[in-house]
Structures are given as structure tokens and as C-alpha cells.
Amino acid sequence: xxxPPRAPVPLRPAxxxxxxxxxxxxxxxLAAAEGGRKWGRCxxxxxxxxxxxxxxxxxxxxxxGGDGAAAALGAVRAALAAAGGPAALGExxxxxxxxxxxxxxxxxxxxxxxxxxxxxxxEGPPGLALCxxxxxxxxxxxxVHPREVIEVLEQFLQEGRxxxxxxxxxxxxxxxxxxxxxxALLNKIVCLPDHVSNKLQxxxxxxxxxxxxxxxxxxxxxxxxxxxxDSLRGGLDCSISFVSxxxxxxxxxxxxxxxxxxxxxxxxxxxxxxxIWQRICWRLVECVPDRWMEAVVLGFVQRAxxxxxxxxxxxxxxxxxxxxxxxxxQKVLLLQYCHTTAVLQNLLGYLSLDSLRHALLxxxxxxxxxxxxxxxxxxxxxxxxxxxxSKAILICLxxxxxxxxxxxxxxxxxxxxxxxxxxxxxxLPQIRRLGMIVAESISSKINTDGPVLKFQYEExxxxxxxxxxxVQTPPFCVVPSLPDDKNEKADAAPPLVLESxxxxxxxxxxxxxxxxxxxLDSDDDLIPYDMSEDKELKIKAPVYIRDCIEVLTxxxxxxxxxxxxxxxxxxxxxxxxxxxxxxxxxxxxxxxxEEKTCIEGFVELRQxxxxxxxxxxxxxxxxxxxxxxYSLNYSLRQxxxxxxxxxxxxxxxxxxxSHRKTKHSGAQNPCxxxxxxxxxxxxxxxxxxxxxxxxxxxxxxxxxxxxxASSPNEFNSVVGHFFFPLIQHFDRPLTTFDLLGEDHFxxxxxxHTLAILMYLAVNTVAVTAMGKALxxxxxxxxxxxDSYVRQGLLSCISSMLLSVPTERLLQDMTEELxxxxxxxxxxxEKDPDGDCRRLALQNLLLMENLKKKLKTVPS
Numbered sequence: 001x002x003x004p005p006r007a008p009v010p011l012r013p014a015x016x017x018x019x020x021x022x023x024x025x026x027x028x029x030l031a032a033a034e035g036g037r038k039w040g041r042c043x044x045x046x047x048x049x050x051x052x053x054x055x056x057x058x059x060x061x062x063x064x065g066g067d068g069a070a071a072a073l074g075a076v077r078a079a080l081a082a083a084g085g086p087a088a089l090g091e092x093x094x095x096x097x098x099x100x101x102x103x104x105x106x107x108x109x110x111x112x113x114x115x116x117x118x119x120x121x122x123e124g125p126p127g128l129a130l131c132x133x134x135x136x137x138x139x140x141x142x143x144v145h146p147r148e149v150i151e152v153l154e155q156f157l158q159e160g161r162x163x164x165x166x167x168x169x170x171x172x173x174x175x176x177x178x179x180x181x182x183x184a185l186l187n188k189i190v191c192l193p194d195h196v197s198n199k200l201q202x203x204x205x206x207x208x209x210x211x212x213x214x215x216x217x218x219x220x221x222x223x224x225x226x227x228x229x230d231s232l233r234g235g236l237d238c239s240i241s242f243v244s245x246x247x248x249x250x251x252x253x254x255x256x257x258x259x260x261x262x263x264x265x266x267x268x269x270x271x272x273x274x275x276i277w278q279r280i281c282w283r284l285v286e287c288v289p290d291r292w293m294e295a296v297v298l299g300f301v302q303r304a305x306x307x308x309x310x311x312x313x314x315x316x317x318x319x320x321x322x323x324x325x326x327x328x329x330q331k332v333l334l335l336q337y338c339h340t341t342a343v344l345q346n347l348l349g350y351l352s353l354d355s356l357r358h359a360l361l362x363x364x365x366x367x368x369x370x371x372x373x374x375x376x377x378x379x380x381x382x383x384x385x386x387x388x389x390s391k392a393i394l395i396c397l398x399x400x401x402x403x404x405x406x407x408x409x410x411x412x413x414x415x416x417x418x419x420x421x422x423x424x425x426x427x428l429p430q431i432r433r434l435g436m437i438v439a440e441s442i443s444s445k446i447n448t449d450g451p452v453l454k455f456q457y458e459e460x461x462x463x464x465x466x467x468x469x470x471v472q473t474p475p476f477c478v479v480p481s482l483p484d485d486k487n488e489k490a491d492a493a494p495p496l497v498l499e500s501x502x503x504x505x506x507x508x509x510x511x512x513x514x515x516x517x518x519x520l521d522s523d524d525d526l527i528p529y530d531m532s533e534d535k536e537l538k539i540k541a542p543v544y545i546r547d548c549i550e551v552l553t554x555x556x557x558x559x560x561x562x563x564x565x566x567x568x569x570x571x572x573x574x575x576x577x578x579x580x581x582x583x584x585x586x587x588x589x590x591x592x593x594e595e596k597t598c599i600e601g602f603v604e605l606r607q608x609x610x611x612x613x614x615x616x617x618x619x620x621x622x623x624x625x626x627x628x629x630y631s632l633n634y635s636l637r638q639x640x641x642x643x644x645x646x647x648x649x650x651x652x653x654x655x656x657x658s659h660r661k662t663k664h665s666g667a668q669n670p671c672x673x674x675x676x677x678x679x680x681x682x683x684x685x686x687x688x689x690x691x692x693x694x695x696x697x698x699x700x701x702x703x704x705x706x707x708x709a710s711s712p713n714e715f716n717s718v719v720g721h722f723f724f725p726l727i728q729h730f731d732r733p734l735t736t737f738d739l740l741g742e743d744h745f746x747x748x749x750x751x752h753t754l755a756i757l758m759y760l761a762v763n764t765v766a767v768t769a770m771g772k773a774l775x776x777x778x779x780x781x782x783x784x785x786d787s788y789v790r791q792g793l794l795s796c797i798s799s800m801l802l803s804v805p806t807e808r809l810l811q812d813m814t815e816e817l818x819x820x821x822x823x824x825x826x827x828x829e830k831d832p833d834g835d836c837r838r839l840a841l842q843n844l845l846l847m848e849n850l851k852k853k854l855k856t857v858p859s
Contacts, residue, residue, distance in 0.1 A: 003417040013604070040406040051089075054079040055096040073116045076100070077123060086125040086168070097130050105144060118152050126165035127185050130156065134188055137199050146199055153196065154205055157213075162189065163220035167227050169242045182242060190249045206282055214255045218262030221247065225280055227517030232276060240280065241287040248292030251511040256299030264303040264313070271312045281317035297327050303338070308348025315456070319356050329364050334371060339390035344392050352399035362404065366411070370436065373419035382832050383430050387462075390434045397445050409446050416442040420453075420646040427745045427788035432464075433457045442471050490529075541567040545578045545586070552589050558597050565605050572612040583617035583626050591628065591638060607645060615647040617719040622646070626725035632734055636746055639737070645752040651720055653715040654760045716764040723757050723770055726750065744786045751781070758799035759760045768812060771804035775816050782823055789831040794827070794839035801846045806854055821847055 058072035083089070089097065101124060104117055121129040133156070137149045156162070160249045166189075169182055188195070189590060196208045206212055224243055231238050237815045250259050270277040288296050297317070303311035318325045328347060351361040359602045371377050372389050405412070414437050425434020436455035443453040457463065540550045541563040548571060551557075551564040572586075579586065590610045595602045625642045628634065730739050730750065739747040758774055778793045797820060801809070809817060825849075827840035 013670065028837050047491050049085050051076075051093055052096060054271055055093075055100050058100055069310070073104075073113065073120055073253070077116075077119055080123060086123075087165075087850060096127060096129065097124060098132070098802045099272040101128060101132040102135070105132055105149075118155065122155060122159060125168070126156075126161045127168060128558075130165060130188055131160070131184065134192075134195055137195065143226045151201065153192075154207055155208055156215060160220065160223065162217060163223040165189070166224045166243055170224065170228065170239050174721070182245075183574060186242070186245050186249060187244060190253060210255060210259060214250060214258035215262045217246070217250065218259040221263060222266050225284070229276055232280075242822045243283055243288035245289065246291075247284065248288040248296050251295035251299050251312075254295075256295060256302070260299045264300065264305075265578050267313055267549040268305070268309050278312055278315070281313050282317070284313055285317055286320060290321075293321065293323040294327045294331070295322050298332070301328075301346050301350075302343055304346055307346050307353060310346050310350045311353045314350065316354060316753060318351070318360060325360070329360055333364060333368065333389075333392050336381065337382075337385040337726060339388075341391055344388075345397055345469075346720060348392065348395045348399060361396060361399060362408070365393065365400070367394050368396065369412070369415035369419065369587055371421060373415050375425070378422045378426060378431065379787070380832050382787075382834055383428060383434075384565060384834070385429055385832075389436050390466065391469055393438055393442055397441060398470050398472040400445070403444055412442055412446050416446075417802075425525055425742075427748050427786055433463065436636060437463060438465050441467070444470075461578075543571070545571060545575055545582060549582060549586060549589060552593060562599050563597055565599060565602065565609075567613045568609040569605070571608065572584050572616060575788070576616045579613060580617045582622050583613055587613050587621045587624055591625070593643070607641070607648070610645045611648045611652065614645060615652050618649070618653065620713075622649075622718060622721040626721070629726065630729045630732070630734070630737070632736060634737070636743060639746055641750050643749050646722055646726075647753055647756050650715055650719070650757055650760050653718065654713060656711050713764065715760060718768070719757070719764050720760045720766050723754065724762070724773070726756060726757075730777070731780075736795070744784070744789060747781075747784075747794050748786065748788040751789055751797060755769060755792060755795040758803055762803040767803050768805070768808045769798045771811060772816075775801055775813060775820065779816070780790075781820070787836060789834050790827075790831070790833065794824075794843060796842045797824070798839065798846065801843065801850065806850050810849070810854065817847070 012301040031509070053073070054075045058076045060072075083093075101121065104112065104120055106119075121133060133149055133153055137145060137146055137153070140146050140149065144427065152156055165185065169185060172178075172182070193204070193208045193210050193213050196204045205673060207216070221243055223241075228240055247259065248262075250256075267277070267281050269817060271281055281510055285296060285300070297314070301310060314324075318328050326352070332343075332347060339725055348361065348364070351357045363430065368389055372386075372393060378386065421436045422534055423431050423438075425437075426432055436457050440453050440455060449797075472475055497797070541560075542551055548564050552568075555561055555564075590606055590613065593606055599605070614625070625646060629642050730747070733739075733741060737746075739750065754774060755775070758767075758770055774796050778796050781789065781793055785788055804813075804857055819845065824840045824844050828837050828844065831837050831840065
């Protein structure tokens with residue numbers, strides 16, 4: 001019975017309307033525009049009836065088997081081609097085609113002639129074919145091997161049937177197709193490599209490798225977008241949302257790199273001068289569901305070769321989509337810090353290139369400055385995140401125009417003052433320098449005519465990179481992959497050169513004026529004295545310790561004072577008995593000694609003299625220094641000098657005397673090398689013997705080297721005087737000194753000093769008591785907000801574990817160790833500082849090694 005033709009279905013305007021203005025009047029129905037390709041428009045319906053008859057006969061032939069199957073399959077292919085291909089099939093034909101393909105996938109080999117049955121899958125409806133093939137792959141019949149299905153799937157990909165499938169779904173969406181079927185096809189397209197790999201256990205063909213499949217899928221997306229573009233130019237509507245879903249799901253599965261490496265370059269070229277392609281690209285991203293929006297936006301930001309390209313690809317997405325706005329303005333800038341500088345330049349440059357987005361740029365800058373100026377954020381965020389935020393602030397400043405800076409000048413000034421104070425209060429040099437650089441940059445922006453802030457810091461590569469971000473990079477310089485920009489770069493270079501030439505020319509004029517003034521004021525008429533035979537007067541240094549004290553305390557002779565400072569260390573070491581008589585007095589003088597003249601290496605000379613006095617008479621001098629550490633009227637610099645001297649002296653006392661002498665002889669003259677005398681040729685035999693000895697391999701069991709002379713550990717008897725006074729009064733604030741308050745930098749130095757003293761106390765009698773006291777000290781400060789202090793506390797744990805004998809640890813400090821282990825686990829998981837996490841993990845490994853070592857020791 002002949003079936004009447006169906007009425008054409010009008011397109012729904014909510015489905016990917018790229019040009020809303022086109023839909024103000026009547027819209028042409030898709031069926032009429034396609035020239036009546038639907039089955040109901042075929043002349044007399046004969047082709048549809050022929051295809052239905054061929055499908056029924058083919059299904060019956062496949063069930064019977066035999067030679068008739070080949071002819072039936074050929075009839076189906078011919079009828080499908082005569083009907084106009086898969087796109088012309090109606091619902092009735094599709095309902096018959098699906099069981100036909102399933103019967104074909106389960107048919108015996110004899111009923112599936114080679115080359116014919118594969119053609120039925122490759123020429124039939126691509127969505128149905130892919131579903132049936134994957135069903136056959138998941139549960140193959142007894143007569144179909146999975147390898148046969150894989151071969152058909154491989155041909156399916158190579159012949160571009162994926163793009164045909166997506167185009168078919170796009171047309172169905174325009175006609176309100178089934179969302180369940182579209183969701184199933186979406187999962188099968190995106191997860192096709194997983195399906196194949198799970199079945200073949202990794203032995204799949206190369207085309208199904210993710211690094212090969214997803215670029216191929218990206219090419220298919222471009223083909224579908226090209227068809228959409230042609231359709232729009234022909235006055236037809238179609239849906240792009242399925243392609244957006246494919247893109248979003250691929251990106252959220254972590255394959256942004258593979259698919260966008262194909263999409264971004266092609267879309268970059270296509271959107272250069274074509275407004276239709278720009279609208280298509282904007283709709284492609286806008287139709288991505290919110291749950292996948294972050295992965296897509298990040299992929300485009302990371303892959304776009306420049307901010308201007310990103311603006312063409314995304315349009316005003318951040319204004320239209322709240323999820324994209326949150327990702328761009330909050331998550332990428334404030335919650336993450338793993339992205340490169342190029343990503344930040346792309347992102348913030350994109351916000352600055354449109355008037356609608358520029359308000360978001362100012363809002364972002366305000367939030368960045370609020371975070372940068374927060375003392376809590378500076379204390380609890382790692383240095384890498386601080387550097388990331390600083391870069392973002394500098395890039396934002398580079399995009400601000402003069403009227404915008406003028407409107408928020410006071411706000412910028414307030415944020416700068418709060419932020420630079422927080423950064424300068426930090427114990428980490430990197431954080432302090434970041435604060436200086438950002439403050440200088442803000443000051444130069446808001447005070448273009450007046451004085452600006454200027455700090456003194458080391459000008460290294462990192463500082464130069466940060467300062468370069470304040471200069472806005474032209475858009476054409478950011479897109480090196482575009483061939484048309486080479487001429488623009490060449491044309492843009494001369495103004496920069498001219499500007500530099502102008503500066504150099506101005507400098508030359510200024511120098512020439514100065515030189516002319518110098519020539520007018522020159523003293524050419526005066527004849528200089530002949531000083532070629534003059535000799536430097538040698539000042540005799542003191543030879544007694546008491547003379548040194550007199551010179552350092554009351555002498556006005558600057559030359560004699562310099563000579564005394566230079567020779568004091570060697571004099572102290574040569575006269576230990578005389579030094580012990582006045583050791584405390586000399587230590588006091590050196591602690592308060594200030595530089596009278598510009599003597600080279602004064603700080604090092606004074607420190608070495610203090611170390612010499614402390615090692616010569618350890619107990620009274622250590623008592624004096626440790627008592628002065630917690631006294632009034634000392635600067636922070638003097639207190640840190642005390643800690644440095646205690647560490648260096650403890651290190652020297654813990655070494656054997658033979659090693660100490662060698663060390664001092666090398667350290668005393670670090671830049672002096674003794675030249676051989678005229679009789680150096682007499683030692684030739686000794687030199688030759690030493691070389692032969694070093695090159696000779698000996699297999700005897702006797703001693704090859706003389707044993708080093710042993711000596712008692714001098715630090716053993718004095719270690720308590722170094723350690724315990726320092727750990728006693730840390731929680732007692734003074735008028736000018738508060739370790740638990742503002743002076744946390746000195747607290748960090750104190751904690752690191754205690755860790756070193758603990759490490760040097762290995763094999764001493766007091767090491768167990770020291771370890772227990774140090775563990776209590778660490779436990780009281782374990783939640784300190786400063787990362788430098790926490791690093792020192794974790795170093796104390798390492799020193800304690802390495803110095804205290806394992807038996808004493810487990811017998812005397814079992815409960816404390818268990819609590820410490822739990823705390824270290826929290827530090828590894830939650831501490832924002834990377835060095836703290838690394839030290840905590842190192843301590844946990846030390847604990848595990850100690851447990852294993854104790855188990856291996858026989859009881």
C-alpha cells in the first residue's frame with residue numbers, strides 16, 4: 001500500500017541558531033530545502049518499497065545461509081544507493097536496517113562474502129553501523145572473530161564515516177532527534193579506543209591508539225563544521241550541539257592536546273577573515289555543557305598561539321557563560337598556579353581585547369591585588385603560587401590604559417602598601433623580592449611623573465622576566481605560527497630600533513656636554529708628583545691579646561685597628577692560655593665591634609675571631625653568648641651573629657684535631673697559593689712515587705694507609721652549654737624581642753641552629769636528653785604559620801632521628817614518636833610549602849628505616 005508523503009518538520013530556533021536575525025521572518029523547512037530527499041518524497045515510493053523488500057529478503061537469506069546471501073546483500077546495497085544513501089532513510093527503513101545489520105554480524109562465514117558484508121556496514125547508516133559493530137565486538141558470535149570486527153571498524157574510521165555519523169546526528173538534532181540515541185553515540189565515539197583496547201588487551205591497530213585516534217576525530221570535527229558552514233551559506237539551519245558535546249567529552253577525558261592540536265590551527269586560519277566561521281566557532285564552545293566547560297576553555301587557552309587568536313576562537317564566552325567566567329577569572333588565576341606565563345598572557349590579553357570583557361580584567365586585577373596583599377595568603381601559600389599571582393598582576397597592569405589607572409589610582413596605592421608590607425615581613429628571600437618587584441611596578445604605573453619606589457635586590461633572570469611582563473607584548477609577536485605575521489614583525493622592528501637610537505643619541509649629547517664642562521675645568525697646568533718610588537708603610541700588628549683589646553676598645557689609629565682585626569684570629573689560636581684569661585671580655589668586645597673603616601671582609605674576620613675565642617674557652621664564652629641572646633638592647637643582627645658563631649664553633653669542636661688543623665690552614669688563607677721554590681726539583685722522586693702509588697692496584701690484605709690519629713670529641717663535654725640555654729626562654733617575650741611574635745625570622749634561625757647542634761651531638765652523652773627536649777620544643781611550635789620556621793622544625797626531627805640511638809628513641813620516646821609520625825603524615829598531605837612536604841616525607845622514611853634496622857638486629 002502506498003504511503004502518503006509526510007509534512008515537512010520545521011526547525012526549532014533553540015537548536016544552534018547561529019544567526020538569530022535570520023529567523024525574524026519565515027524559515028525554509030529542511031525537507032523542502034534538501035530537494036525532497038526523504039523517503040516520502042521519492043516518486044511513487046517505489047525506492048522505499050524496494051529497499052524494504054531487499055532488507056526483508058536479506059534478513060531471511062542470512063537466517064537460511066547458503067549461496068543466496070551474497071545476492072541478497074548485493075540487492076540491499078543497490079537499493080540503498082538507489083534510495084539516495086543513508087541520509088534519505090526514514091524511520092521505517094532505519095527500523096528494518098538495524099536488525100538486518102545485527103543478523104549480518106552474527107551470520108556464519110559462508111553467508112558473509114568477503115568485501116560485500118563489510119560494504120553493508122560502511123555504506124549503511126553510520127550511527128547504526130557503529131552501534132552494531134561495537135555490540136558484536138563486546139559479545140561476538142561463534143562465527144565472527146573479534147579481529148574481523150576490528151578490521152571493519154578500522155575501515156569505518158579511514159573512510160571518514162565518523163564525520164558522516166556526526167553530520168547525521170546534527171541533522172537529526174535539527175529535527176528533534178532522540179536524545180538517548182545521541183548520548184549513546186557520543187559515548188561510543190569518544191570511548192572507541194577504550195572499547196577496542198579492552199577487547200584486544202592492548203594489541204589493537206595503530207589507528208585506535210589515542211595519540212592517533214583523537215587527531216583523526218579532530219579532522220572529522222573540522223569536516224562537519226565545514227558542512228555546517230556550507231549549510232548556513234545555503235540558507236539552512238542545523239545543530240552544532242552534538243559536535244560541542246563530542247569536543248567537551250574528549251577534553252574532559254584528558255585528550256585536549258590530541259584533538260585541539262588539529263582543531264586550533266585549522267580554526268585559527270578559518271576565522272581570520274570569515275565572520276560565519278567565527279560565529280560557528282563561538283557556538284561550538286558555547287554549546288559545551290557546563291560540566292565539561294573547564295576542560296574545553298583550558299584547552300583553548302593553552303593551545304591558542306596568542307590572545308588575539310583566543311579572542312577570535314572564544315568570542316565573548318566569559319560574558320555569556322557563568323561557568324567559563326568562573327574558570328577564567330577565578331580558578332585559573334587564584335586557585336591554580338601550574339600554568340605557564342604564556343597561558344597567563346593569553347588569558348589576560350583575551351580579557352583586555354574587548355570592551356565587554358575589559359570590566360572583568362579590572363575585577364580580576366582587584367582580586368589578585370587583594371590576594372597579593374593578604375598576610376594570611378602570603379604565609380600559607382607556597383612561593384610558586386606567590387610568583388604566579390605576581391606575574392598575573394604585572395600582566396594585568398600592562399593592559400590597563402591611562403584613564404583606568406587614573407580611576408583606581410588610590411585603590412592601587414592602598415593595595416601596594418598593604419602587599420609590600422606583608423611580603424617584606426616574610427622570612428623567605430624569594431617572597432620579599434617578589435613584593436619589591438611588584439611594588440616597584442605598581443608605583444611606576446600610578447606615579448608616571450613623580451618619584452617611584454625603588455628597592456635594592458639582586459637583579460637575576462627571574463627579576464628581569466617579571467619586569468618584562470609589565471611591557472605589553474604586541475599581539476603579532478605572540479603568534480609565531482602564523483605565516484602572515486612575519487612581515488608585520490619586520491615592519492614593527494624599526495620603531496624599536498629608532499627609539500633605542502634616540503635614547504643613545506640623547507645620552508651621547510648629555511655626555512658630550514659633560515665632557516665639554518670637564519675640559520673647561522681641567523687642571524692641565526698642574527704637574528703631578530712622581531710617586532713611582534713610594535712604598536706603603538707597614539703597620540706593626542699587636543703581638544699580645546691584651547694589646548689587641550686596648551686597640552679595639554680605645555685606639556684612634558685606624559691603620560693599627562685594621563691590622564689588629566686581621567691578625568686577631570691567628571693570635572688567639574697561638575695563645576690559648578692568654579686568651580682564656582680574658583675570653584669573656586674579648587667575646588663581648590667582638591660582639592659589639594663595629595666597622596670603623598671600609599675593611600674588606602670585616603664581617604668574616606670578626607666572625608672567625610669570635611669562633612676562635614669560643615673554641616679556645618668554650619664553657620664561659622658559650623654561657624655568655626647564650627645569655628646575651630635573650631637579653632635586652634641587642635639588635636636582631638647581633639642575635640643572629642650569636643647563633644652563627646655557636647654553630648661554627650660547635651662544628652669545629654666536633655671534628656678531630658688533625659682534621660681541624662688542616663681545615664684552618666686552608667680556611668685561613670683561602671686565596672693564597674704557595675709557589676714552589678727554586679729547590680723544587682729535589683722533590684721529584686717523592687712526586688713520582690706518589691703518582692706510582694696512586695696508579696698501582698694492590699691485592700694484599702695488609703694496611704695500605706696509615707690510620708688517622710684518634711682524639712676525644714671536645715664537643716661532648718660542652719654540648720649542653722651550647723644547646724640547653726638556647727631552648728629555655730624562647731616563649732618569654734621581651735620589650736624589644738619577641739620570638740613568637742614579630743621576630744619570627746630569628747625564631748627560624750634559632751630552630752635551624754638547634755637542628756645543627758643536635759646533628760653535631762651524635763655519640764655524645766647528652767644526646768638523648770637533648771633529643772627529648774628538642775622533641776618537646778618542636779611539638780610546641782609545630783603549627784607555626786611561617787614556612788621557614790616549619791622547615792627548621794622538620795630539620796630538628798631529622799637531626800634527632802639521626803643522632804639519638806635507636807634503642808633510646810623507642811624506649812624513652814615511644815609515645816612522642818607516634819604522635820610525631822601522625823603529625824608528619826598531616827604535613828605531607830596538607831602543608832602548602834613544598835620543602836616542608838619533602839622534609840616530612842624524608843622523616844617518615846627515616847622512621848621506617850629505623851624500624852627495619854631494629855627488626856634485623858638479633859635480640
